[in-house]
Amino acid sequence: MRQQVTKRPFRAILLAAVLSMAGFQAGAEDDQRTAVTLPGDVAADFLAEMRTHLANLDDMVAALAADDFKAAARVAEMHMTFGHRRWKRMAESGASDQEIAAAKQRFKQMRESGSARPGRGMGMGMGRGFGRFMPDDFRAMGAAFHEAAESFATAAKAASSPPSPKDYKAVLDALGTVTAACRGCHDAFRIEVAK
Numbered sequence: 001m002r003q004q005v006t007k008r009p010f011r012a013i014l015l016a017a018v019l020s021m022a023g024f025q026a027g028a029e030d031d032q033r034t035a036v037t038l039p040g041d042v043a044a045d046f047l048a049e050m051r052t053h054l055a056n057l058d059d060m061v062a063a064l065a066a067d068d069f070k071a072a073a074r075v076a077e078m079h080m081t082f083g084h085r086r087w088k089r090m091a092e093s094g095a096s097d098q099e100i101a102a103a104k105q106r107f108k109q110m111r112e113s114g115s116a117r118p119g120r121g122m123g124m125g126m127g128r129g130f131g132r133f134m135p136d137d138f139r140a141m142g143a144a145f146h147e148a149a150e151s152f153a154t155a156a157k158a159a160s161s162p163p164s165p166k167d168y169k170a171v172l173d174a175l176g177t178v179t180a181a182c183r184g185c186h187d188a189f190r191i192e193v194a195k
């Protein structure tokens with residue numbers, strides 16, 4: 001009797017270990033994500049950009065925790081919205097916030113009027129970017145991500161100073177839409193390096 005009692009926990013642990021190993025293997029085999037095949041250097045650039053996204057997200061959360069909603073909006077605008085590479089380049093070459101805002105406004109109008117065809121931005125398939133390697137669904141998820149970042153920036157800029165509980169809620173909701181876009185794409189796609 002006594003022996004059985006002491007044996008059981010060990011068995012349970014062994015079983016759990018065996019199951020989790022089996023589970024791990026099954027997980028790798030039944031990976032439902034769509035593989036996107038990229039040349040090695042493109043894959044490296046893509047993953048580096050992904051790590052930057054995580055760093056930017058971290059900066060946004062830190063800015064919100066410091067009640068600096070404007071700073072959080074700025075990170076999203078410069079690094080996550082449509083055309084983010086262009087805004088960053090402008091900032092690096094000394095353009096003012098107003099100049100960048102004006103360029104963003106023009107770009108937005110072009111997009112909305114349809115004169116900026118899908119295919120112009122890096123994520124949308126422009127020449128040297130990784131967009132041209134991506135399937136349409138992937139690009140659509142990328143677009144949803146940029147859209148969510150845009151909405152986050154709008155919500156964060158609209159917050160009063162100091163932010164009210166309502167502002168916090170609106171901004172957290174918008175941040176949740178951004179992270180849901182990260183998660184949605186990660187659930188759907190994986191990268192494979194071309195041989």
Ligand code: HEC
Pocket residue numbers: 047048050051053054055057138139141142143145178179181182183185186189190191192
């Ligand atoms: C449109 C698709 C898409 C969006 C949006 C997206 N990712 Fe990714 N991300 C991927 C894919 C695909 C991978 C590679 C996953 C794999 O191969 O297992 C990846 C990988 C990563 C990695 C791992 C990088 C490495 O070096 O291995 C990080 C970190 C990451 N993403 C962060 C983010 C964050 C944070 C966001 C949102 C702010 C985000 N991603 C949004 C598609 C996306």
